[in-house]
Amino acid sequence: MIRLFYLLFFLCLPLQLLLSVRPSAFSFPLNAVLAGCMVALCIVAEREWGDSVSLRSLRSLRFSCHLLGTLAFCCVAGALLPYAHIPSDPSDPTSKPFSDFAVTLPFVFLLVCILLQLTLLMVHRVRKNGWRKNTVFLLVHGGLWLALLAGFAGSADYKDLRTLLPLSSSQPSSRNGITTAYDREGRTIPLAYSLQTTGFRIKRSPADKSVVQYEADISIDCAPAQRVAVNSPLTPRWNENLYLVSYDQNNPSPTYVVVQIVRQPWRHLLLAGIVMLMLGTLLLFGRTKKTN
Amino acid sequence: MTWNHFPIFVILTLLPALLGAVLAWRSPRVSKSSLVCSGVAVIVFCVFVAGLWLSLGRPPLRTLGETRLWYSLFMLIAGMWVYRREGYRWMPSISLVIATVFMIVNLLKPDLHDQSLMPALRSFWFVPHVTSYIFSYSLFGCAFLLAVLGLWQRSDAYLPSADRLVRTAFIFLTFGLLSGCVWAKQAWGTYWSWDPKETWGAATWAAYLVYVHWRLTATKHKKNEKNQQKNILSHADNAYLWLVLGFALLQMCWYGADLLPAVQDSMHRYAG
Numbered sequence: 001m002i003r004l005f006y007l008l009f010f011l012c013l014p015l016q017l018l019l020s021v022r023p024s025a026f027s028f029p030l031n032a033v034l035a036g037c038m039v040a041l042c043i044v045a046e047r048e049w050g051d052s053v054s055l056r057s058l059r060s061l062r063f064s065c066h067l068l069g070t071l072a073f074c075c076v077a078g079a080l081l082p083y084a085h086i087p088s089d090p091s092d093p094t095s096k097p098f099s100d101f102a103v104t105l106p107f108v109f110l111l112v113c114i115l116l117q118l119t120l121l122m123v124h125r126v127r128k129n130g131w132r133k134n135t136v137f138l139l140v141h142g143g144l145w146l147a148l149l150a151g152f153a154g155s156a157d158y159k160d161l162r163t164l165l166p167l168s169s170s171q172p173s174s175r176n177g178i179t180t181a182y183d184r185e186g187r188t189i190p191l192a193y194s195l196q197t198t199g200f201r202i203k204r205s206p207a208d209k210s211v212v213q214y215e216a217d218i219s220i221d222c223a224p225a226q227r228v229a230v231n232s233p234l235t236p237r238w239n240e241n242l243y244l245v246s247y248d249q250n251n252p253s254p255t256y257v258v259v260q261i262v263r264q265p266w267r268h269l270l271l272a273g274i275v276m277l278m279l280g281t282l283l284l285f286g287r288t289k290k291t292n
Numbered sequence: 293m294t295w296n297h298f299p300i301f302v303i304l305t306l307l308p309a310l311l312g313a314v315l316a317w318r319s320p321r322v323s324k325s326s327l328v329c330s331g332v333a334v335i336v337f338c339v340f341v342a343g344l345w346l347s348l349g350r351p352p353l354r355t356l357g358e359t360r361l362w363y364s365l366f367m368l369i370a371g372m373w374v375y376r377r378e379g380y381r382w383m384p385s386i387s388l389v390i391a392t393v394f395m396i397v398n399l400l401k402p403d404l405h406d407q408s409l410m411p412a413l414r415s416f417w418f419v420p421h422v423t424s425y426i427f428s429y430s431l432f433g434c435a436f437l438l439a440v441l442g443l444w445q446r447s448d449a450y451l452p453s454a455d456r457l458v459r460t461a462f463i464f465l466t467f468g469l470l471s472g473c474v475w476a477k478q479a480w481g482t483y484w485s486w487d488p489k490e491t492w493g494a495a496t497w498a499a500y501l502v503y504v505h506w507r508l509t510a511t512k513h514k515k516n517e518k519n520q521q522k523n524i525l526s527h528a529d530n531a532y533l534w535l536v537l538g539f540a541l542l543q544m545c546w547y548g549a550d551l552l553p554a555v556q557d558s559m560h561r562y563a564g
């Protein structure tokens with residue numbers, strides 16, 4: 001199984017030169033369906049062939065070591081390439097083959113294998129010993145599984161939009177609201193609400209007058225304005241966050257602010273995975289201390 | 293308390309720490325006097341860090357130099373802790389040497405220590421994220437020392453201690469990673485963006501995870517006695533090499549990556 005993994009992994013390298021992965025092609029509901037199929041496949045495989053050599057090899061610690069070692073190698077390769085972290089446009093013929101390494105075929109294949117192994121491991125443990133005896137194991141591995149799945153599958157539904165809001169001290173009105181934003185490719189994306197600023201403040205350090213915080217009052221659909229600042233985003237809808245990213249820095253009296261609207265429907269699952277992983281890790285520490 | 297007091301506090305820290313290291317060498321068992329002296333050194337250095345924090349009006353974690361400060365402190369703590377738990381008489385000495393090296397680097401290359409702190413760093417997660425990372429680095433540093441010794445002496449005797457160190461350090465590393473994810477969502481809109489620093493962090497995390505899983509395979513495969521001896525040595529060598537690799541990746545993540553062209557656009561670049 002390990003040899004087969006490496007064979008397929010290295011096969012993905014030349015394929016990457018010919019094909020490209022478009023995350024948007026796997027947007028909801030396709031990503032949810034594929035994730036569900038993967039889980040169902042693993043449950044059926046465990047039930048039918050759980051004791052086979054192949055599945056035992058897939059669940060083995062050695063295979064985990066190989067997967068994680070390959071992950072470390074891919075991350076190092078991605079970190080060393082100067083352009084590998086820059087989001088690529090598959091339709092751009094001048095984009096380099098391994099730019100945005102996180103959506104290259106080899107890396108996607110690796111993530112799929114990691115998710116498959118995690119699924120098989122958890123299904124096997126639950127079938128063998130039940131939920132209660134594997135609480136810490138399921139928290140740690142299930143948390144990682146959920147975070148990886150939500151990040152990986154959810155990346156197809158992730159949208160990062162920006163828009164410019166002129167600063168205004170007048171009362172919000174439906175005539176003055178901004179109802180469109182722009183994605184990374186410059187396309188205009190309509191918003192489901194209108195945005196207006198009613199106030200803006202810059203806080204400076206008394207010692208050296210450097211900017212320590214800037215905040216804006218933003219009205220959504222002419223509702224009472226809410227404060228938004230760096231590290232304090234708004235949540236206009238369940239799947240959206242609104243961030244204050246910049247302002248008119250070239251002007252002593254700023255005339256506009258730049259806001260970022262992030263659509264990430266899978267963020268709650270991702271956060272749940274992070275919390276599970278954190279809790280599982282802390283419990284593991286408690287168990288390690290007792291053992292010592 | 294300002295940075296101008298740092299040289300004085302370096303001397304006031306190193307003197308009791310040196311005494312503690314000498315007492316550790318001289319005692320066949322864990323010496324309480326050594327631990328007391330090391331504890332005094334840690335307290336003195338903590339006083340400086342706390343005073344600097346108050347005078348700057350912000351956590352001293354913004355620049356690379358300030359993270360070196362914390363690493364020196366945590367290296368002293370880690371050395372003391374490992375000595376107490378594992379009984380290696382040389383650990384206080386080596387951790388003192390490493391802490392001293394970082395203190396000297398800070399003396400020779402002090403960063404700009406002003407009160408400014410950019411808006412993105414004004415978050416609840418700033419202190420837990422950075423300090424848990426640096427504390428894990430100090431523990432991994434001790435594990436690295438054990439690995440070097442194990443490879444040099446071709447002995448698996450240091451593996452149990454390395455295991456305990458790595459398990460504890462990995463928890464802090466994981467907490468640092470995950471708290472960074474939550475903070476990134478709050479500040480930048482995404483939990484993970486494959487920023488070069490994040491990528492190096494993921495590589496470090498994966499490397500130590502390989503070590504943890506690789507060590508679990510040690511008890512899985514019992515062969516005949518002749519092969520078992522051969523396997524134990526090769527298994528130990530592999531384990532030690534992963535610790536060395538993990539430590540190398542950790543150094544890249546901490547400050548090595550700043551030298552690469554890819555990091556020039558990174559949101560994680562150190563100030564100053």
